[in-house]
Amino acid sequence: MAEEIVSPVACAVCGRELAGEDSIEEEGKVFCEDCYIEGHHKIQACNPWAVRSKKIFREEAGLEGTEGLTELQKAIYEFVVSRGGAKKDEIAEKFGISPLETENQFALMRHCELLKGQKRADGVYLVPFKDE
Template identity: 50%
Template sequence: MKLVLDEEETWIIECIKEAHIDCGFHVRDVIKKAKARYGLSRSTVYEIVSYLEFHGLVKTNKSGNRELDQSISYFVTCPVCGKEIPGNEYILENGKSICEDCYLEEHQRIKFADPMAVRSKKLFRKNHGLEGTEGLTDIQKELYKFIQVEGGVTPEKISKLFGLTPQEARNQLAILRHCELVKWRKIGDEICIVPFDS
């Protein structure tokens, strides 16, 4: 049976890891950490530790102390994408156990309207003799051509048509903006990406 832990159970695992010393851990140390960090009650911590013991994730060692059994595998569900990930591969971000892909997507945002990035990109392109779509990736060139043909398109439509996540689409569009190839414009009730010179 595959053991899939929920959010509170993952919090307790993290508290156990922090409270763990050479000879094991004491539940009172886990309770202190869980109460201070996550606001969990004493009874909730005992209940979860008992659940983890039942599934073999927490065991009693030869000294009579509890310890985390690293050989028992468990999974957590990423709250962002819903994917089940092994317990040793998640990243704890603001109390949520997220997968590496969602973590990277969240932290690799490129700002669309960034004057310093525009200035830097313009200088780089000028110094390297790049004009128009020269120096862009294939996907960036395709996006730019599509925007020119359409005249104005929403980032959501670009995301769907090109098979990109919303964040990937925004990042690619931000690079085009830094090259001064596209810009934002309100068309009707929608905010669209349009060619820069339109």
């Protein structure tokens, strides 16, 4: 019996070439494992329970300001503060992260009440939660 030849497929998000066994198919699209996982792990920015939990945790741990953030989160925060605000696509480009990762990082800093969204004439900007 002849062995069936399977053509490689490309991830619908990143374009990486995948062997059949290394791909995940969903709704007619093929994804690599990294893109599939990233696409299913969006953190909600507007979540009162997450804000409350994070606030209690940070108070109990004695964390203030950017203490307890990752290096990436600290860098994003400083970038936003230094510019008086930044759009999410500017942050993604500056730090070489995906739009979803930018959303997730923002959500975590929103839960810490460090950043918030602000509507301006040319779009939505991330700005410091409290005026400095």
